[in-house]
Structures are given as structure tokens and as C-alpha cells.
Amino acid sequence: MPERVPTHLAIIMDGNGRWANERGLPRVAGHRAGTENLRRILTACTDYGIKILTIYAFSTENWGRPKAEVRGLMNILEMVIDRELAELHANGVQIRHLGQLEGLTPHLQRKIRHALDLTRHNDRLILNVAFNYGGRDEVVQAVRRIVADGIPAEEIDETLLSYYMYSGGLPDPDLVVRTSGEMRLSNFLIWQAAYAEYYTTPVYWPDFDEEELRKALLHYGQRERRFGLVTQT
Ligand code: IPE
Ligand code: IPE
Ligand code: MG
DSSP: OOOOOOEEEEOOOOOHHHHHHHTOOOOOHHHHHHHHHHHHHHHHHHHHHHOOEEEEEEEEGGOOOOOOOHHHHHHHHHHHHHHHHHHHTTTEEEEESSSSSSOOOOHHHHHHHHHHHHHHHHOSSEEEEEEEEOHHHHHHHHHHHHHHHTTTGGGGOOOHHHSSTTTTSSSOSSSEOOOOOOOOTTTSSSTTGGEEEEESSSSSSGGGHHHHHHHHHHHHHOOOOOTTTTOOO
16 A cells, blocks of 8 residues: 555546557547546545546547547547446546537537536545646636736736636646656646656556556655755755
8 A cells, every 4th residue: 555645646548549559459449448447547546545536538639630539539528428427426526627618519518517517516536537638728728717807917826827727726736647658748737737746657548457556656655755845854
């Protein structure tokens, strides 16, 4: 059991396409396997007492993928909401959305809104789903809303800007995990993850099981978080 678990864990769920390729399957099959995996990781996170889990599911850049894959990803989100919402709600999961609803079909937007409304008072675990999310887009949207609200320049500080992010009101991620061996943020939480710890593993997301999560948490438990200060001796 890791000594210290993050309050807020963020995961870049990467490698679904390669996982499928290696098996001679279409990429969408990898995405489906990825959502199956999410179930077990979510359960494990609740068991560890992690309070906030943020998952990167679809980036603003992912619109540039082949049409069939984009459509597949949209269908998968809809299917996951239909299939899992009741159980997530029963388990006390509060679902939040990071990103823009605009750009999604009205039908999918309605489903997402319903999921957010239904689970808004749950407090066992907050699940932030970054879907149609981009970190730069988030900063732009925040600045636009600050201007629209007529906030004077001298009142703008880091706390205010954080509040205007999609994740407004939530603490920053303590640990960012990326699967599939890539070492980049790919436009994920560029504001919030300024002082996060990072962990990467070559394991593809559909294979990232409870044991892999445990390894990531053990690593995190050993890190010394200095936040620019010096070690206390
Ligand atoms: C992550 O898996 C899921 C999304 C980006 C939607 P990928 O689809 O990026 O898988 P790889 O990186 O091509 O293997
Ligand atoms: C990041 O993965 C986005 C998600 C996991 C949803 P990508 O696979 O899209 O990122 P790049 O293209 O490798 O940077
Ligand atoms: Mg990828």
C-alpha cells in the first residue's frame, strides 16, 4: 500500500491505437478496450481514497483524426454514459466535464449535461472527464470570461485565473500519469499541472491495470515535493 496517495490524480490515457494495432484490430477497438479499463482503475482509485480523478479522453487536436475514428470516440462516450451512469451515481461519483460542449452533437451535449446534473451532489470521488479539451483553449476561454465579467486588471491574479479554468474550485493535480511511453503533455492541464509530479510507463492504456496503478502511486509516494523550497533537515 503506498504511504501517501495523491488527492488529485490525472491520467493521459494513451496507447489505445497501438494496443489495437498490435492485435490486428481497428483503432476503435482499442478505444473500447480503454473504456473497459477505466472501470477497474476508477474502482481502484476509490479504494485508495483518491478524491479527484481527471482523465484525458479527447483533445481539441483529436478532431484532426480520421472521421471514422472521431465518430467512434463520440459513440463510445455516449455508450459509456448510457451503460455506466447509474452505477457511477450509485457509487457516489460526481462527474464533471473539462472542455467545450460546443462542437459536440446536441444529443451528446444533452447526455453529458444530464450526467453532470444527476451526479452533482455526490462526493465520494470527483471524475473530471476532459473531452473536447485543450489546455490552451482553456486559458483562452478563461481570459474571455474574465473580460466578459468586466474584471479590472488589478484584480486578476493566479487564484482568480484558476477559478476561471474548467476545473475552477478544485485543487491542482498532484500526479500526472501518462501511459504508452510518451513524455509530453499534449495540451493537457498546462495551467493546473505546473507543480504536478509526472509518471510515465510504456504500458498501453488498455493494459494499465491495478498493479500498474499501484506502481505509479508507489513512485509518487517516494517523490519529494519541494515547490521551489529547500529540503527540511
Ligand atoms: C489515446 O489513445 C486515446 C485518444 C487520444 C482518444 P491513442 O488513440 O492516442 O493511441 P495511440 O497513441 O495512437 O496508440
Ligand atoms: C493525448 O493523446 C490526448 C488523449 C489521450 C485524449 P494523443 O495521442 O492525442 O497525443 P499525441 O498526438 O501523441 O501528442
Ligand atoms: Mg496517442
